[in-house]
């Protein structure tokens with residue numbers, strides 16, 4: 164019996180692992196294997212302009228809304244020697260960054276409505 168159970172257990176574990184792997188492989192966006200940049204419209208511009216002085220990791224590890232990314236670009240232009248980008252190039256780079264490296268939405272669920280909660284014994288006494 165113990166033998167049979169462990170065999171079934173192993174099959175279930177393998178099935179779960181395969182499901183997990185395929186979910187991972189198909190879940191995230193496709194990445195450029197060299198830079199790790201998300202393969203989306205404009206990524207080659209980002210590779211060309213944004214991996215010259217530092218690793219693409221500095222880009223992929225950061226998050227920001229469009230304006231935040233623009234501030235980072237201005238800061239590098241003002242202090243780090245980033246060259247001027249023509250308006251079209253900058254727009255396409257910002258489109259790419261804002262679309263693929265935006266701040267993550269919060270993972271916190273919404274609070275439960277009060278009618279679904281049990282009475283709270285520690286609630287402050289009503290005046």
Ligand code: HEC
Pocket residue numbers: 209212213214215216217221222225235236239243244245246256
């Ligand atoms: C001329 C060189 C140069 C180029 C080109 C360049 N950067 Fe930078 N960048 C820097 C330097 C220098 C730093 C500071 C590195 C450090 O803190 O070690 C930096 C830092 C950053 C940071 C981290 C900022 C922070 O607040 O920590 C991000 C994000 C970044 N760069 C994105 C970009 C993007 C996007 C581009 C393309 C538009 C780009 N970089 C192109 C020089 C450059």
